[in-house]
Amino acid sequence: MKILHILDHSLPLHSGYTFRSQSIFEAQRNMGYEPVVLTTPKQEENWKGDSTGRDVINGFHYYRAGKVEGRAWPVLYEAKHMVKTYRRIMEILKREDIGLIHAHSPSLNGLPALLAGKKTKTPVVYEIRAFWEDAAVDHGAYKEGALKYRLTKYIETKVCKKAGHVAILCNGLKKDLEKRGIAGDKITPVFNGVNPDDFAPCKPDEEYRRKWGVEGKKVIGFIGSFYRYEGLDLLVKAFGKLSRNDDGCVLLLVGGRGDGG
Structure with missing residues (x-):
């Protein structure tokens, strides 16, 4: 059909x-x-x-x-x-x-x-x-x-x-x-999800790590649009609690307020 x-x-x-x-x-x-x-x-x-x-x-x-x-x-x-x-x-x-x-x-x-x-x-x-x-x-x-x-x-x-x-x-x-x-x-x-076959472990980009000062850090990342409905406020609050006990973590936000979503 x-x-x-x-x-x-x-x-x-x-x-x-x-x-x-x-x-x-x-x-x-x-x-x-x-x-x-x-x-x-x-x-x-x-x-x-x-x-x-x-x-x-x-x-x-x-x-x-x-x-x-x-x-x-x-x-x-x-x-x-x-x-x-x-x-x-x-x-x-x-x-x-x-x-x-x-x-x-x-x-x-x-x-x-x-x-x-x-x-x-x-x-x-x-x-x-x-x-x-x-x-x-x-x-x-x-x-x-x-x-x-x-x-x-x-x-x-x-x-x-x-x-x-x-x-x-x-x-x-x-x-x-x-x-x-x-x-x-x-x-x-119909919930969002990912196909695990599309992802595989790879080595970190050391040049990128040096550029952004995150060498040796645990990077928690978000890639997407910066709108309220994405729940980024919850991510920032959760990271704040986590980082109080672990100063080896950094939060990386990639995206912006673009069209579509």
Whole structure:
């Protein structure tokens, strides 16, 4: 069975969002499914290289929706974004024998997927990695409780209620959705993880250690985005307690406040 994934952005852009997506595709392929991918206009906003409308990356076919102009015009931009995504979904459904639509948050992906699924009688699964209204607050886009915050939360809840099933990143998201009236048996946690086969012990880079003054130290590292929802405050507090009893430890944080996640 072919599964059509609707993504905000994907490889070759690098973010936790794109890497998790790639791992999901690989897991589904290992289970005998055939993932097909569509990225929304957000991909073209962030990718500065050439765009052909269709790419093959690691053996997976990536369709592109194409760029949408008018980012300075709120609401109109989102409407154009969803219309273009919907039309591209319908094109792919006519071309490919799709058995399931797997839309990944935000609701700008979920709404077009639900409309296309209803029109073609194709079941839709909606996946939430994080609540985008809360992420937007962390990004400084707007304040918690603002009109756009409440509207985004309302739409995300509606998408979850309309989808056939909802996949989430952690039990915290499940508890929140249950409070919004989503039945618990309709929600499945799909936790983050790593493939141990992708990692192997290697010798430390001594030049790097000398450059940063961590020779002979135990390095505790974090690589990712610097946003509140990553829990870095807990990491810093835990390291503070640890370092009081072990001055041979150092904390290394690599990343920043970039796009995607």
